[in-house]
Amino acid sequence: MTTPFETRDLARIAVFAALIVALGLVGPIPVPGLVPITAQTLGVMLAGLVLGARRGAAAVGVVILLAAIGLPVLSGGRGGLGVFFGPTVGYLLGWLSGVIIAGLIAHSGRRTWWRFGLGAVVGGILGVYVLGIPLQALITGVPLAQTALTSVVFLPGDLIKAAAATIIATALLRAYPAAFAPPRSRALEPSGAPANA
Template identity: 70%
Template structure:
């Protein structure tokens, strides 16, 4: 029973750490016309999916969105409140949940490799997020889908760099600290001996 509580506690701590990482990565922004700023928060979403996997990563993103909904300044440029869920970036925010899930499914769908991690971050962290974000931006701004999709290409170079960074960071963390992925080392798995 206490081991199960310990696992839940570790999971909650990992979820909170990645939620905090997503918040911190949103502090520096580059405003662009159209109301959807360029931030590094999608890097946090990609890393959450790649490290936490498909069950825990969406919870880290959901925690950030709940904190934003209650008014805490946790989104790009210190934004928060229910209004952000009705603005041009609302679809991207909701897309983070699905994106983190897809990244986790792809990366953790087998042995964690560089190609699986790169594929997961691009498909989940970019494509899925755009599939949610672009239509909502078009709706809120009163644009046709084509021009909204074309305008979103301004994010693509940065998002591809973030996918590369997420891949490199994930693989480095996997080698350096497997417990971040929920993998118990032999020292942790073995009960302590009393001399």
């Protein structure tokens, strides 16, 4: 019987789950009348860029599960089921869609800085907003268009996080390419060496 992840995959997943939690220690930056800005989305972006869609989603899933059982793993020391009924729930669930999209883009071919950047923006920003904005509008009772318009205030900070994720992932690829797990289905050549991607 095979397991979905190898031991080293589990280690990578644990490291990135811990990174996302650690970035929550920075605490939310309050914005009057809006959802607070957090550093944790930087960790979500990095999880997708480095681990890929499946492993990145597992890392984010661990954090969401820990929050659901009440551990204070979210920005500002939040956790518990109440988080899933507040205006930020869409952004929290959007981490899953965001990390998957970022991972798919970053690992869709040869890993390059522009692919990392595209993954961070499309996945880490748009992929999160696609769930975050509608659910925030639904829970707060504010019209969708108005909620979307007020969310524009987060774009500069999110773009800075996407740029940081791109720089970090690119530097990590050069310094320690082993951090980037190869696809599980990667075939071995007859010589036993991994086939070129």
